[in-house]
Structure formats: C-alpha cells, structure tokens
Amino acid sequence: MTITAVKAAPVSGNATLPEPRNRTIMGRSLKTLAFHGVSLILIAVVLYPAVWMIASSFKPSSEIVGNAAIWSENFSFDNFIKAMDGIGGISTLQFFGNSLFLAVASVIGVVFSSTLTAYAFTRINFPGRKFFFTMMVMTLLLPFHVIIIPQYIVFQQVGLVDTYVPLLLGKFLGAEAFFVFLMVQFMRNLPKELDEAARIDGAGHIRIFCSIMLPLMKPSIITASIFAFIWSWNDFLGPLLYLNTPDKYPLPLALRLFVDQTQSSDYGAMIAMSVLALLPVLLFFLIFQRHIVEGVSTQGLKG
Structure with a gap:
C-alpha cells in the first residue's frame, strides 16, 4: 500500500480573517x-x-x-406629611387599613371558592359538568357593567349598601371564572393516580382536596392571590358604588377626596399618597413574582 503525503499550502504571515466573516460579526x-x-x-x-x-x-x-x-x-417632603395626616378628619392609616382588609379578604375568598370549584370540575363526575363549565367560561365575555344595576338593586333591597358585603360576597360564594379556569387548567395536569391511591387508603374528597390537591396547587394559588390582591387594592368602581361613608373608603376613593372642584385641590398630597399606595402592591408582587410564570404556565407533575 502506498501512502501519498499531501503538502499543506503555505500560510502567509499577513493573513487576516475572511471578509465575509468580518461583515457577519459587524452585522x-x-x-x-x-x-x-x-x-x-x-x-x-x-x-x-x-x-x-x-x-x-x-x-x-x-x-x-x-x-x-x-x-x-x-x-x-411636605406632600408626604400632608398625605399621612389624612383628610376630612380621617387618618391615612385608616384608609390603608380599609384597603388591606378588602384585599386580604378578597384573596381568601378567591382562593377558597376557586379551588373548591376547580376540584369539582376536574375530579368529580356529575351530570352536566361540561355544560356548566362552558357556561362559566362564557361569563368571561360578559362585561361587568351589564350587571352593575341589577346587583346594586339587590343589595339595596336587602340593606347591604354602605357595607363591605357587596364587595366580598361574590369572592366567597360566586367563584370568579378567570381564577377557576386558571386552577382547572393546572389541576388537569396533576396525575389522577394520586387520587386513586388516596381512595385505596380510604380517603374521601375532603381529605384528597386538603392533603393532596392544595399542596400541589401552590403555584396557581399564589398566582391567583397576586391578581386578586392587586385587583382589589386598585378597585375604584366597586367601592364608589356601594360605599357612602368616608371612614369606610379604601385608598382609591381616598385619593379622590384631595380633588375639590369648588376650592383649590391638593395635587401634591394626592400624588404623595398615590406613591405610598403603590408600595404594598409593589412589595407583594416582588415577593411572589417568581411563582407567576410557574402558575400561569399550568405545568403540573409529569408521570
């Protein structure tokens, strides 16, 4: 066998990168x-x-x-001093307390009603399940302004206007379609073998829901909590409709008190209070932001 040597071409000492490669890097x-x-x-x-x-x-x-x-x-810093003094004899801390109460209660109500409803739609077979789920999702297309007048008339007839009940009752008893849909999509990815293993051990729906589903639904629960907290904290229309007493106002309505159409408006104090009102939402979001993508992506266990 004959081996033929191939002689390498000489390389010039002034060799540079090819022109096309230079253009690619520059581009x-x-x-x-x-x-x-x-x-x-x-x-x-x-x-x-x-x-x-x-x-x-x-x-x-x-x-x-x-x-x-x-x-x-x-x-x-005069604007912040005026803002903390409050307005109309009502302390700013009271407005903060009202908003915090509504936001925390909304989170509890949304998590309570939405998780139970989602569990029923995904783990319990009952007649008309698909129909009721479809009807619930269709309510997302229903504008809130369509039901404002009927709801107000109902709450006025039962004497619940100027209370927090109209703002919170729907969170606990009327599961909101958006949060239910979010949790249903997450729960559908959880393996049903976990339920079957729990039933073999004698667990019922309540035990399965509390011991298995809730711990696994942590990402979706945190995501729903973030949205519920922010939406309730920033809600202006609901309190404007149902609250008449200033000492029950949350922060969005309290900011409105600084604008007076008959006298000079204190825009400096109003903007200072707006900055203070953003801090709880910002902190709440920063603390739990890493759970948002995980919850919205609805990725459960793989098995």
Whole structure:
C-alpha cells in the first residue's frame, strides 16, 4: 500500500480573517446595538409616568399642574406629611387599613371558592359538568357593567349598601371564572393516580382536596392571590358604588377626596399618597413574582 503525503499550502504571515466573516460579526454587533437602543427607548417611555409621579410627589402643588418637567428646585417632603395626616378628619392609616382588609379578604375568598370549584370540575363526575363549565367560561365575555344595576338593586333591597358585603360576597360564594379556569387548567395536569391511591387508603374528597390537591396547587394559588390582591387594592368602581361613608373608603376613593372642584385641590398630597399606595402592591408582587410564570404556565407533575 502506498501512502501519498499531501503538502499543506503555505500560510502567509499577513493573513487576516475572511471578509465575509468580518461583515457577519459587524452585522451582528449593529443588530445587537440597535436592539438594546430601541429597548432602552421603550423602557424610558414606559417608565416616564412613574418617574414623573415619584418626582412630583416632592414638588409644590403649584408646580405639578401644567409642568411636565421631572425635577424641581423646590424639593420638599411636605406632600408626604400632608398625605399621612389624612383628610376630612380621617387618618391615612385608616384608609390603608380599609384597603388591606378588602384585599386580604378578597384573596381568601378567591382562593377558597376557586379551588373548591376547580376540584369539582376536574375530579368529580356529575351530570352536566361540561355544560356548566362552558357556561362559566362564557361569563368571561360578559362585561361587568351589564350587571352593575341589577346587583346594586339587590343589595339595596336587602340593606347591604354602605357595607363591605357587596364587595366580598361574590369572592366567597360566586367563584370568579378567570381564577377557576386558571386552577382547572393546572389541576388537569396533576396525575389522577394520586387520587386513586388516596381512595385505596380510604380517603374521601375532603381529605384528597386538603392533603393532596392544595399542596400541589401552590403555584396557581399564589398566582391567583397576586391578581386578586392587586385587583382589589386598585378597585375604584366597586367601592364608589356601594360605599357612602368616608371612614369606610379604601385608598382609591381616598385619593379622590384631595380633588375639590369648588376650592383649590391638593395635587401634591394626592400624588404623595398615590406613591405610598403603590408600595404594598409593589412589595407583594416582588415577593411572589417568581411563582407567576410557574402558575400561569399550568405545568403540573409529569408521570
């Protein structure tokens, strides 16, 4: 057998990278630079209102209206002092307490009613299950404004106006379709072999629900809790309809008290209270944000 040696071509000492490769690297760098530049511009546009609000909370009221500038030379904490003093003889801490009570009660009601309803739709066979689930999902298409007047008339007839019952009763007894749908999709991915093994050991629906389903549904429960807390904390229309006494107002209605159409409005204190009102929601979101994607993606156990 004859082995033929192949002589390598000599390499010049001044050899450089091929021109097409240089162009490819330069093109990728320009695309990356353009992407980051556009992203920074979009971030600046999105965050500008929040930055302006925070900066305006340190401005005098006379410099807030009609002034789009962010910073002011008259930097002061007077707006926060006025905001914490409250308005109309009602302390700001009471408004915070009212909002916190409604938000926490809404979370408890949503988790209680939605998990039970989702368990019934996914683990209990009863006549018309698919029909009732379809009808429940269809209520997502029903605008809230359609049922405002009938609901108000009902609560007025039973004497529950100017109480927190109309704002919380639906959370505990009328499971909201969005949260039920979220938990149903999550629970469907949980293996039914766990239920069967529990039934062999003599467990009933209550034991299976409390000991097996609830611990496994933690991501979806946290996700539902975050949405329920934020929606209740920011709710303005519901309290506006059913609450008449100022000392029962939550923060969204309390902010409205700083705007007076007959006299001068204290926009500085209102914006300062708005900044304070954002802090609980921001903290709540930051603490549990890592569970949101896990809960919305509805990924259960694989087996």
